[in-house]
Structures are given as C-alpha cells and as structure tokens.
Amino acid sequence: MPEGHTLRRLAVRLTDAFAGHPVRVSSPQGRFEAEARLLDGTVLERADSAGKHLFVELAGERVVHVHLGLIGAFDVVEGPAPAPVGAVRLRLERGGAHPTYADLRGAIVCDLVTPEEAAAVRARLGPDPLRADADPDRAWQRIRRSERSIGDLLMDQAVVAGVGNVYRAEVLFRQRIHPLRPGRRLTRAQFRAVWDDLVLLMAEGVRTGRIDTVRPEHTPEVMGRDPRRDDHGGEVYVYRRQGQPCWVCGSRIRTETLNGRNSFWCPRCQRRPRQDAGRTR
Structure with missing residues (x-):
C-alpha cells in the first residue's frame, strides 16, 4: 500500500497540473459515472492529502475522496488523453495549450463527498508527519x-x-x-x-x-x-x-x-x- 509521501506527491502533482482550470471529468469504467457528470466542467481548486487519503477539491464545495488501497494508482500524464486502457474509474482532463490527463485505477475508495464529510475522514486520522498543522x-x-x-x-x-x-x-x-x-x-x-x-x-x-x-x-x-x-x-x-x-x-x-x-x-x-x-x- 502506498505510504503517506506517495499521496502527498500525488496531491502536489494534481494541484500543479489542474488547479485553477476547468476539468473534463469522466468515468470510462462507469463506476463513478453519475458523480463524473456532476463534476464535468468544474474548476479544480486543489488536491490535498492526509495520511493515505487524497482529497481533490472542486468548485461548488465538492470533494473527491480517494484511497488507493493496495493496488490503486492515479497517474498524471502530460499530453492529450488517449482512449482509456483498462478499468479507469476516474479520468480528469485539462485542455488548452498544455493538455494533461490523470487516470485513477484500482482504488478502494473513490467517492464524491461534501467538505464536512471530508473533514470527518481527516478527524478520524492521527497526526500526519507531512502536515504543518500536525500535533x-x-x-x-x-x-x-x-x-x-x-x-x-x-x-x-x-x-x-x-x-x-x-x-x-x-x-x-x-x-x-x-x-x-x-x-x-x-x-x-x-x-x-x-x-x-x-x-x-x-x-x-x-x-x-x-x-x-x-x-x-x-x-x-x-x-x-x-x-x-x-x-x-x-x-x-x-x-x-x-x-x-x-x-x-x-x-x-x-x-x-x-x-x-x-x-x-x-x-x-x-x-x-x-x-x-x-x-x-
């Protein structure tokens, strides 16, 4: 299972690639399809991590909560998105002069939650050595x-x-x-x-x-x-x-x-x- 540094690197990578831009959101696999339709075209504000949990925050107080589990991966790739390969639960795409996409596969958790629900997940965790606000x-x-x-x-x-x-x-x-x-x-x-x-x-x-x-x-x-x-x-x-x-x-x-x-x-x-x-x- 990825350790906390992997999730923090991923949060930074997603923020650098998508923050401040409207994103195309889809679920090629279909398991996140209804949620993806609600998010499609929304501005991605930032991504953050707490322990082994990832939170992708979008405009409208919408948060995608991800836990990769043992085999999950969230790959961020520069360039136009090709046809999806394999069971892609969630795909984020940014167009324009610097096209980028990110594919999530194999995660044990991929849920659309409210900020309050995301805060409840964080509250159940102990302090994270990677966070400046850790006690x-x-x-x-x-x-x-x-x-x-x-x-x-x-x-x-x-x-x-x-x-x-x-x-x-x-x-x-x-x-x-x-x-x-x-x-x-x-x-x-x-x-x-x-x-x-x-x-x-x-x-x-x-x-x-x-x-x-x-x-x-x-x-x-x-x-x-x-x-x-x-x-x-x-x-x-x-x-x-x-x-x-x-x-x-x-x-x-x-x-x-x-x-x-x-x-x-x-x-x-x-x-x-x-x-x-x-x-x-």
Missing part, C-alpha cells in the same frame, strides 16, 4: 498509555497517519527501538525522536519519490557495496533485508509477523529491553 502530542497521548507494541501503534492510522511498513521498520531501526516494545515504555524523548525522524524521512520521500533511510556513511558509495535491488527501491537498513547483514553492526536482520504484517529489525541495534521480554504483542 504530535495527539499521537503521544495514545502511545504513552498503550500496552500495544510501538510497531503496531505506528501502523495504526488513527495514531499516526501516513506511516506504512517501510517507514515503520526504518524509523524504529534508526532510533534503536525494538518494534515489540510496548508504547507505554517509550519515553517522551524517544517518541519525539521517532516523530522528528518521520518528518525528515517522509519529506525526503515527497521530494525524491522513493524511500531512502540510510545515513550518508551507510550509502553504497561510501561502503563500497552494491545498491539495493528490489521492486520497492530506495536504500534501507532493515526493510525486506531479513537474513542479510546489518549495515551498522553486521548482525543478521530478522523478521516476524506483527499483526498480519512483516516486521523487520536488527537484534543487536534494536535490543528488546529485558522488562519487555515475554510480553505479548
């Missing part, structure tokens, strides 16, 4: 009282919005925190270090379009190692590196299922505190 204390107040593991809490979109499996694994490694440590056993300083690191890493993901988490001294160029080869891309410390040596200490990276998702960590760099041993997840 990290909201997340801290939930984490500090919880017996759930920090690895579980970071993936709960009602606690912290936009963090997925990659950022979860990598930020905990960078802060030397075992993913199974109960939230209430984190100090406020540890949580703040995790939050600040997420702000840094996810903003870099928006800038580059990939997740790179290794520090300068652990890059392939400095270490004289081969770049990572993975369909995910990006240089990482532990994510999908089970059985491989840690770039910092040389220990073998481990993995274990945590609430249905694979969790990755280094047993030496992220030692589980003795008081946490034997606790349930």
